[in-house]
Amino acid sequence: xxxxxRKKLNDxxxxxxxVVPNITKMDKASIIKDxxxxxxxxQEQEKVMLAEISELDSLKExxxxxIGDLDFxxxxxxxxxxxxxxxxxxxxxxxxxSPPIEVLELRVSEMGEKTMVVSITxxxxxxxxxxxxxxxxxxxxxxxTANITSVSGSLLHTLFIETDEMGSAQVKEKIEAxxxxxxxPRSPISSLSF
Amino acid sequence: xxxxxRKKLNDxxxxxxxVVPNITKMDKASIIKDxxxxxxxxQEQEKVMLAEISELDSLKExxxxxIGDLDFxxxxxxxxxxxxxxxxxxxxxxxxxSPPIEVLELRVSEMGEKTMVVSITxxxxxxxxxxxxxxxxxxxxxxxTANITSVSGSLLHTLFIETDEMGSAQVKEKIEAxxxxxxxPRSPISSLSF
DNA sequence: GCCAACACGTGACCC
DNA sequence: TGGGTCACGTGTTGG
Numbered sequence: 433x434x435x436x437x438r439k440k441l442n443d444x445x446x447x448x449x450x451v452v453p454n455i456t457k458m459d460k461a462s463i464i465k466d467x468x469x470x471x472x473x474x475q476e477q478e479k480v481m482l483a484e485i486s487e488l489d490s491l492k493e494x495x496x497x498x499i500g501d502l503d504f505x506x507x508x509x510x511x512x513x514x515x516x517x518x519x520x521x522x523x524x525x526x527x528x529x530s531p532p533i534e535v536l537e538l539r540v541s542e543m544g545e546k547t548m549v550v551s552i553t554x555x556x557x558x559x560x561x562x563x564x565x566x567x568x569x570x571x572x573x574x575x576x577t578a579n580i581t582s583v584s585g586s587l588l589h590t591l592f593i594e595t596d597e598m599g600s601a602q603v604k605e606k607i608e609a610x611x612x613x614x615x616x617p618r619s620p621i622s623s624l625s626f
Numbered sequence: 627x628x629x630x631x632r633k634k635l636n637d638x639x640x641x642x643x644x645v646v647p648n649i650t651k652m653d654k655a656s657i658i659k660d661x662x663x664x665x666x667x668x669q670e671q672e673k674v675m676l677a678e679i680s681e682l683d684s685l686k687e688x689x690x691x692x693i694g695d696l697d698f699x700x701x702x703x704x705x706x707x708x709x710x711x712x713x714x715x716x717x718x719x720x721x722x723x724s725p726p727i728e729v730l731e732l733r734v735s736e737m738g739e740k741t742m743v744v745s746i747t748x749x750x751x752x753x754x755x756x757x758x759x760x761x762x763x764x765x766x767x768x769x770x771t772a773n774i775t776s777v778s779g780s781l782l783h784t785l786f787i788e789t790d791e792m793g794s795a796q797v798k799e800k801i802e803a804x805x806x807x808x809x810x811p812r813s814p815i816s817s818l819s820f
Numbered sequence: 821g822c823c824a825a826c827a828c829g830t831g832a833c834c835c
Numbered sequence: 836t837g838g839g840t841c842a843c844g845t846g847t848t849g850g
Contacts, residue, residue, distance in 0.1 A: 433823085434825095434845085435842085435843075435844090438843080441655050444659055447658075447662055448662050448665075451669070461631075464641075467642060467665070468645055471645050471661070471665060472645060474668040474672065477672065478675070481672070488679065488683065558763070561759045561762070561763055562756065562759045562763050565755045565756045569756050575755070576775075577775040577776065578774040578775075579771075579774070580774070580785075583770075627838080628829070629827085629829085631840070631841095632827070636827095653824095654825075655825090822850100824848100824850090825847105825848090826847085827846090829846105830844090830845105831841105831842095832840105832842085834840085835838095835839085835840105
């Protein structure tokens with residue numbers, strides 16, 4: 433009986449050896465050692481591949497969203513790929529790697545004939561400042577003066593702009609649209625229009 | 627002596643058990659069995675992941691070759707495809723179609739323990755504001771408050787930043803470098819980024 | 821008392 | 836001859 437048990441155990445061991453490549457020695461102990469090393473190797477490889485996959489996957493996401501509607505994200509891809517120029521702020525709008533901006537409050541009020549005051553409060557995440565600047569620049573409103581204050585996670589923007597023949601409501605709409613566009617860049621065109 | 631051999635073998639076996647999750651029984655034979663199953667599982671997973679990676683990779687390749695490798699036709703194709711390309715002042719930093727920013731004056735002075743005042747004056751061209759914002763954000767200095775005033779072609783930036791363990795000279799250098807980097811995009815890809 | 825799993829000592833075999 | 840490995844039979848423990 434003991435003979436049978438040993439046989440089974442040996443069979444298992446041979447089976448183990450059969451699934452492990454790079455067998456150095458038929459040595460019983462070496463078989464197990466090789467198996468251990470192999471497992472560790474596989475586990476590390478798994479980690480690496482997993483990381484790579486998720487990376488490529490996120491890249492793919494960008495693509496997919498752009499492919500149907502065309503390639504805006506290719507820009508990011510290119511920029512990111514070239515990179516090696518320091519981690520620079522991932523540049524412009526819509527980049528999925530930078531968090532969406534969260535607008536807490538948006539007020540637009542007329543001040544005089546052609547000037548109005550825009551007041552935006554939002555949570556300060558990475559690149560928020562850039563995005564807001566892009567928004568203003570993309571709308572190419574004439575910015576007379578702007579004030580940015582970041583306090584404890586919030587970013588307060590106050591700017592005096594000059595517009596011709598536009599109501600405050602209209603401006604507000606535009607700004608809202610531009611910001612929304614930034615977060616979900618469904619339309620590559622407007623996103624490209626900076 | 628034989629005792630020692632057996633001990634070593636057992637140690638190997640326990641080591642094997644330690645690298646294998648999902649151990650059902652401490653049973654010697656079961657350890658090997660579980661190890662075998664685990665290895666097979668890992669191997670299959672490896673195949674799957676490898677396939678997935680190569681798939682994603684090929685997708686990436688497409689993009690890279692079509693863009694990173696200077697494929698003008700593709701660029702044109704893209705532009706034409708999306709037609710109505712919008713007059714857009716092109717995207718963010720380093721874009722050749724937006725004029726370089728011209729810094730007229732740059733002053734950095736320490737205000738207190740960790741805060742300093744950065745004062746930048748430059749000609750206001752298109753996208754200047756964005757670029758400046760990117761510069762600050764890329765240096766990720768903590769911006770306490772910032773004031774932007776544009777008057778007759780000039781753009782006055784004054785910001786209070788918080789730094790730790792950096793002299794004003796150092797900060798100034800950094801800012802200058804970042805701006806220079808912005809103007810002379812060393813990477814050819816950025817030239818292609820519309 | 822049976823079965824299973826284990827550790828142990830021993831003889832056989834091979835560089 | 837000795838260091839290394841192996842298979843075998845046996846004693847012991849625990850379910």
